[in-house]
Amino acid sequence: MSQRETATFGAGCFWGVQARFDRLGGVIETMVGYAGGTTKTPSYQDVCTGRTGHAEVVQVTFDPDRIGYDQLLEAFWECHDPTTLNRQGPDIGTQYRSVIFTHDDTQARRAAASKDALDRSGRLRRPVVTEIVPAGPFWPAEAYHQKYLEKRSGVGALP
Numbered sequence: 001m002s003q004r005e006t007a008t009f010g011a012g013c014f015w016g017v018q019a020r021f022d023r024l025g026g027v028i029e030t031m032v033g034y035a036g037g038t039t040k041t042p043s044y045q046d047v048c049t050g051r052t053g054h055a056e057v058v059q060v061t062f063d064p065d066r067i068g069y070d071q072l073l074e075a076f077w078e079c080h081d082p083t084t085l086n087r088q089g090p091d092i093g094t095q096y097r098s099v100i101f102t103h104d105d106t107q108a109r110r111a112a113a114s115k116d117a118l119d120r121s122g123r124l125r126r127p128v129v130t131e132i133v134p135a136g137p138f139w140p141a142e143a144y145h146q147k148y149l150e151k152r153s154g155v156g157a158l159p
Contacts, residue, residue, distance in 0.1 A: 002063040004028060007072050008035055008101035008135050010055035011080035012088025015148040017058045020079040022150070026067025031059045032148075033140040035101050042139055050093045057101065059138050069107060073114040076100065082118070083126035098128075101135035108132060 011017045014032040021030050034042050037054030047054045060072060080088050082098045100115075102108040111132045119128045140146075 002028070003065055004061055005064050005069070006103050006135075007060045007062065007069060007107065008057050008103070008138060009060070009072075009076045010035070010057040010097060010099040010101070011076060011082075012056070012096045012098075013091050014056040014058050014141065014145065017079055018147065019149045020075055021058055021060050021072070022147075024062075024067055024071070024075060026063050026065075026071075027060055028063055029061040031061075031140055032145050033057055033059060033138050034095075035059075035136065035138050036099060036133065040137075040139075044142055044145065047095050048093070050095060054095060054139070055097050055099050056095050056141075057099070057138070069110055070114065073100075073111060077114070077118055082115075082128045082130045083124050085129045098130040100130060100132045101138075102132060103135050108134070 018030045018032050021027055034047050034054035035057045037052040039046055039052040042052045042054055046052050080098060086094050086097045088096050100111045102111055115128050115130055
């Protein structure tokens with residue numbers, strides 16, 4: 001049986017983020033949901049008010065022998081604009097913030113190093129505003145949100 005680790009990322013609307021991670025070899029499973037807030041078992045409607053403190057996130061279960069956490073971080077940086085505070089494209093609000101929820105000290109160190117390297121790289125015109133915080137409770141989103149783009153397009157994950 002393969003090893004399993006968990007990573008959790010918020011990068012705007014979770015539909016496209018899930019599709020991006022689903023394309024990666026070594027990713028065993030993805031699930032969209034809510035993290036970082038104060039309300040237990042929040043609904044999509046609750047999170048959309050901006051009052052629960054949750055971010056829309058994708059929880060990624062991966063095989064570290066097939067894909068490393070650093071590769072997941074690269075995909076995270078590439079799938080959104082980490083320089084916009086509480087916004088991704090037309091989606092505005094704290095639920096769309098750029099955030100990495102770390103599951104252990106190693107992930108926290110690697111996420112911070114990755115963020116610092118991206119900031120120093122000169123690739124971005126503005127500073128990275130991504131939060132890096134310890135993971136707390138993860139609340140799965142409603143069933144209709146799971147694999148949403150895949151269900152709507154009928155062709156699987158997007159490029």
